[in-house]
Amino acid sequence: MSDKSEIVIVSNRLPVHRVERDGGAGWETSPGGLVSAMTPILQDRPSTWIGWAGAADCSLEPFEHDGIRNCPVPLSTEEIANFYEGFSNSTLWPLYHDAIRTPSYHRHWWRPYREVNERFATIAAEVAAPNGIVWIHDYHFQLVPSILRTLRPDLKIGFFLHIPFPPEELFAQLPWRREMLEGLLGADVVGFQTKIGAQNFARLCRRYTEVTGTRDLDFKGRHVTIRAFPISIDFDRYESLARDPAVQQRAEAFKRQLGVNRRIVLGVDRMDYTKGIDIRIKAYGELLRSKRTTLQDSVFVQVAVPSRERVDEYQSLRDEVERLVGAINGTFGELGMAPIHYLHRSLPAEELVGLYLAADVMVVTPFRDGMNLVAKEYVASRIDEDGVLLLSEFTGSAHELKAALQVNPHDVDGLTNRMYAALTMSPTEQSRRMRRLRRIIRENTVYDWANTFFEALTA
Ligand code: GDG
Numbered sequence: 001m002s003d004k005s006e007i008v009i010v011s012n013r014l015p016v017h018r019v020e021r022d023g024g025a026g027w028e029t030s031p032g033g034l035v036s037a038m039t040p041i042l043q044d045r046p047s048t049w050i051g052w053a054g055a056a057d058c059s060l061e062p063f064e065h066d067g068i069r070n071c072p073v074p075l076s077t078e079e080i081a082n083f084y085e086g087f088s089n090s091t092l093w094p095l096y097h098d099a100i101r102t103p104s105y106h107r108h109w110w111r112p113y114r115e116v117n118e119r120f121a122t123i124a125a126e127v128a129a130p131n132g133i134v135w136i137h138d139y140h141f142q143l144v145p146s147i148l149r150t151l152r153p154d155l156k157i158g159f160f161l162h163i164p165f166p167p168e169e170l171f172a173q174l175p176w177r178r179e180m181l182e183g184l185l186g187a188d189v190v191g192f193q194t195k196i197g198a199q200n201f202a203r204l205c206r207r208y209t210e211v212t213g214t215r216d217l218d219f220k221g222r223h224v225t226i227r228a229f230p231i232s233i234d235f236d237r238y239e240s241l242a243r244d245p246a247v248q249q250r251a252e253a254f255k256r257q258l259g260v261n262r263r264i265v266l267g268v269d270r271m272d273y274t275k276g277i278d279i280r281i282k283a284y285g286e287l288l289r290s291k292r293t294t295l296q297d298s299v300f301v302q303v304a305v306p307s308r309e310r311v312d313e314y315q316s317l318r319d320e321v322e323r324l325v326g327a328i329n330g331t332f333g334e335l336g337m338a339p340i341h342y343l344h345r346s347l348p349a350e351e352l353v354g355l356y357l358a359a360d361v362m363v364v365t366p367f368r369d370g371m372n373l374v375a376k377e378y379v380a381s382r383i384d385e386d387g388v389l390l391l392s393e394f395t396g397s398a399h400e401l402k403a404a405l406q407v408n409p410h411d412v413d414g415l416t417n418r419m420y421a422a423l424t425m426s427p428t429e430q431s432r433r434m435r436r437l438r439r440i441i442r443e444n445t446v447y448d449w450a451n452t453f454f455e456a457l458t459a
Contacts, residue, residue, distance in 0.1 A: 005048040009038060009142035010120055010144060011137040012084075014051035014070050027065045031349055034137070036234055037446040041454060044066050048127045050120060056080055071127060073120060082112035085311050088140045094313075095170060096139060096163050097274045097368040100395075101313050105175055109173065112299065117183075121147035128155055133457060136187070138162050143179065146186030158347050158457040159187040160229065163370040164396070165197035171204055178208045185209065185219045189457045190429035191229040193370040193396040198226050229453050230396060232446045238380035241353040242347060250354030258341070258358075263298040263423055266359035268352065268374050269366075270307040271344065273317045276365035276392060276409040277304060278324060283415040285328045288339055290418045295332055295339050302353065305346045318344070361388045361422040364395065365409040371396035375404070380435045386430045388422040389437065400444070403436035 015035040016027040029035060038211060042049075044070075053060055053072035060072040075083065086109035087158045095103040121144045123202040135158040145157050181204055184190050192198045202217060211217040218223045241247050258264055261429050265284065268305045269275040269300055284300045287293045304321065308314045332339045347355070356362070362378040372395040379389060379401070391397060391404035405425075 001200065004132070005044055005046045005127050006129050006132050007042060007047040007397050008044070008052075008124050008128045008132060008134040009042070009047070009049045009137070010049050010124055010141055011049070012088075012140045014034060014053055014072060015049055015068065016065050016070055016116050017054060026376070027063070027070075029066055034236070039066075039068075039330070040230060040447065041450055046129065049100070050089075050123050050127070051441045056264040070441055071123060073245075075116065075122060079112050079116055082109045083116040085308065087113040089308055092139045092142075092311070093163070093274075095174060096166050098164075098166070099170055099173075100367050101273055103173065105173075106295035107175075110176055117141055118145035118147055120144055121151060124148055125151035128152060129214065130154055131156070133158070133454075135453070135457070143183035144186075146183045147188075156457055157187045158189045158191065158453060159184055160191040160231075160453060161197065162193070162231070164194070164368055165192050165200045167200050168204055168207065181209050182219075185211065185217070185224055187224065188222075189225045189227070189453070191227055191453055191456075193228065193230055194399055195228045197370075199349045199410070200227050202226050225456055227276065227456060229449055229456075230367070231305055231402060231449050232441060232444050233373055234447070235378045235380045235445045238353060238356075238377050241350065241385060242357055242381040242383045244350070247350050247354050249356065249358035250351060252438050254354055254358040258299045258301070259296075259337075260297065260458065262362040264358050265298060265300045265363055265419070265423070266355055266378075267300075267302045267304075267363045267365075268355070271321070272315060272319055273305040273313055274368055276367050277302065277321055278317070279367075279409050279412065280363050280365045280419075281328065282322065283323045283412055283419055284340070285324070285332075286412065286416040287423075288328065288421055290416075292416075293423060295334065295337055298423060299338075300340045301359070302340065302342045303347060303352075303355070304344050305342060353377075353381050359387065361390060361419070363390045363419065363422075364397075365390070365392045365415065366395050367392070367409055367417070369395040369397075373397075375401060376441050379434065379441050382434055382438070383433050385429060385434045385438065386435060388430055389433075390418055390422045400440050401437055403433040403440075405433075 019028045033098050044281045048069045048071050050071045052075050056077045062071045090104045094101040100313055131154050133156045137160055145159050205211045211219045325340050329338045329340055356378045364375045375397045389404040391406055392409045393406050405422055407415050
């Protein structure tokens with residue numbers, strides 16, 4: 001068998017993580033939609049996944065796990081600071097999310113970004129079989145398509161952006177805007193979460209590069225397909241977890257712990273300033289202050305998974321969230337009973353779905369989000385067709401989940417009113433909306449998403 005791969009995936013992290021066992025260290029497949037969506041496509045074909053293994057200054061040999069060859073790419077401590085925490089997460093991440101925190105532009109971050117992109121592209125060029133397929137994921141690697149195109153013109157190259165692609169006025173700030181656009185134009189297919197993202201990209205390419213065309217583009221004699229591919233979840237997995245008696249018992253236990261007569265309002269997010277965690281806690285505080293809900297009527301649970309903790313903006317968000325929770329609990333709580341329960345940690349999937357099952361209202365209020373899978377997971381878990389999804393208009397999911405109770409998260413009064421409407425929605429209205437939501441997600445799963453992208457790439 002050739003040691004070259006017909007399919008190569010490039011993403012920031014490998015689909016596995018290292019675990020310490022009795023007999024020494026080993027690898028385990030990481031939970032997550034992307035990994036399971038790729039598995040049916042990668043299995044039975046020689047394939048390689050290229051990514052960072054998650055530890056600094058660590059050089060590892062390629063290895064096989066669960067039928068997929070993993071190729072770990074080393075990053076130095078300096079590269080993690082400049083390429084990952086710097087350019088990726090302090091320049092691109094805020095810029096692409098409506099600049100809700102001011103993006104920082106530093107030339108000493110740009111150079112490592114380009115160098116790391118060159119390293120990943122070089123490895124992809126080495127492992128891909130003649131005429132093979134390379135699918136590159138996300139904002140960390142926007143230069144990889146064009147570098148790879150130069151090294152290996154025979155390849156089919158796809159790129160998918162998991163986060164929003166910003167409008168012209170914002171993207172124009174980026175000092176390296178032309179390089180970034182031309183980097184992406186090295187792909188055959190450039191995929192976005194929404195049509196707006198695809199349109200923003202095409203418009204910017206027409207302004208700053210030599211492309212021709214309106215919807216799809218032609219660049220240097222090649223055709224580049226620009227399209228929206230809204231990502232989704234493994235609907236059946238969430239539905240069957242929700243039917244699992246052990247998970248249902250967890251849900252009942254959560255309800256008992258929190259108080260059987262209290263309606264449960266739930267938020268689940270990475271601790272990220274794009275997610276609107278602070279604003280929803282403020283809105284819940286307003287509900288308590290105006291006595292539209294009380295400590296006895298409802299309880300708010302916020303799970304915030306630790307994320308990018310070495311970036312200052314994330315640290316100050318955590319401080320602010322913890323200050324707000326403390327202030328509201330201090331004002332409205334009683335001994336042995338708090339209005340807000342806040343967990344700063346990640347939960348096992350069974351517990352997460354137990355919480356989805358227990359929650360009467362799911363609050364998803366990002367100021368901007370590429371898609372938001374939590375909203376879709378909540379819907380898939382609601383096997384009894386009840387519960388209310390309160391969803392920000394500024395998520396990719398809002399384009400599909402029209403039957404959710406939609407809200408502008410910048411409007412605290414509006415959000416408070418909608419939260420109240422969610423808490424008091426009639427069972428008939430809940431199930432009318434939930435049935436429609438469930439149908440939409442059932443009809444476009446993460447497997448459909450992956451297949452549609454692959455079809456576009458191999459057409
Ligand atoms: C990016 C884009 C886009 C969360 N807490 C726990 C846990 N999670 C899992 C959820 C969900 C995932 O993390 C979060 O996905 P989101 O889509 O909500 O958000 P991002 O992490 O920002 O993802 C986003 C996505 O990429 C895919 O393209 O939708 O817009 O920003 O799956 O379930 N999982 C477990 N325990 C937790 O405590 N096990």
